[in-house]
Every structure is written in C-alpha cells, then in structure tokens.
Amino acid sequence: MDEKENVQPMSRLFKLTQYKPLAQLCLYGYNLWMKQRIKNLFWIGSAKKDLMAMPVGVQEIFGYALHQAQSGKKHEQAKPLKGFGSAGVVEVVDHSGGGTFRAVYTVKFNDTVYILHCFQKKSSHFDT
Numbered sequence: 040m041d042e043k044e045n046v047q048p049m050s051r052l053f054k055l056t057q058y059k060p061l062a063q064l065c066l067y068g069y070n071l072w073m074k075q076r077i078k079n080l081f082w083i084g085s086a087k088k089d090l091m092a093m094p095v096g097v098q099e100i101f102g103y104a105l106h107q108a109q110s111g112k113k114h115e116q117a118k119p120l121k122g123f124g125s126a127g128v129v130e131v132v133d134h135s136g137g138g139t140f141r142a143v144y145t146v147k148f149n150d151t152v153y154i155l156h157c158f159q160k161k162s163s164h165f166d167t
Contacts, residue, residue, distance in 0.1 A: 078109040079151045086142075090157040093140055097133050101142045101157065104131045108144060108152045128155075 090101060104114035108129070120128040120143060127147035133140045139160040145153045 076150075078111075078146075078149075080105060080109065081151050081153050083153060083155050086154045086157045090142065090154075093157065093159070094135055094137055097135050097140045100133050101131055101140075104142065105144065105152060105154065108146055132160075 090098060093101075100114075100116065104117055107114045108117070113129075114131060116133065117129050117131045119125065120130045128143065128145050131142045131144075137159070141156075141158055141160055142154065143156045145155060
C-alpha cells in the first residue's frame with residue numbers, strides 16, 4: 040500500500056507537466072524555457088511585401104535573422120550598417136543565385152524590432 044502511494048503522486052505529476060510547457064511555449068511572446076521576452080516585429084512601408092517577393096531561401100535566412108533579433112541575439116550574417124554610428128541599425132546580406140539581397144532593421148527600441156527595408160542590391164558595375 041505504501042508503495043502505491045509513492046508511485047501515484049509521481050505519475051500524476053508527470054501527467055500534469057508532460058504537455059503543459061509545450062502548450063505555453065511562446066504564449067504572449069514569452070518563451071518559458073528561455074525566460075526571455077520576445078520582441079514584436081513592426082514592418083515599415085513595403086518591407087514585408089518586398090521580403091515576400093524574394094526567393095524562398097532568402098526569406099528563410101532573413102526570417103531566422105529577424106527571429107534572432109527578436110530574441111536579443113545577432114545572426115551570423117548581420118552587421119551594423121555603416122554611417123549610423125552604432126549597432127542600433129543592422130543589415131543582413133545574402134548572396135543568392137539571383138543576386139545580393141539585403142534587409143535593414145533596427146534594434147534600438149526595447150520591445151520592438153522595426154524592419155526598415157528589404158531589397159535586392161543592384162550592381163553598379165558590369166561583369167566582363
């Protein structure tokens with residue numbers, strides 16, 4: 040009888056906690072395992088439409104870079120944009136089959152990542 044009393048509470052505890060954390064992951068922008076608030080995304084002008092017009096591989100890279108920015112991290116292809124004085128304005132560059140693609144965003148604000156511009160870089164010189 041004592042043996043059942045010890046086993047039953049443990050199995051009941053397992054049933055209660057088995058799926059609950061998965062259901063609450065990222066609920067209201069809060070990741071329970073990371074204990075970190077995920078920043079909101081705010082798209083300026085046609086930035087989202089421009090990103091969605093890019094090749095799928097570019098969308099995946101930029102999407103992951105933006106997710107990392109929301110989490111307070113920096114993507115390996117992200118670098119501070121020259122001429123802005125600090126790392127508050129960031130540029131992600133991807134060289135894909137169709138050319139060079141760029142996304143520019145700012146992380147200066149505490150609760151939001153603002154995506155300023157997504158575009159394909161036009162070459163200023165001709166390959167011969």
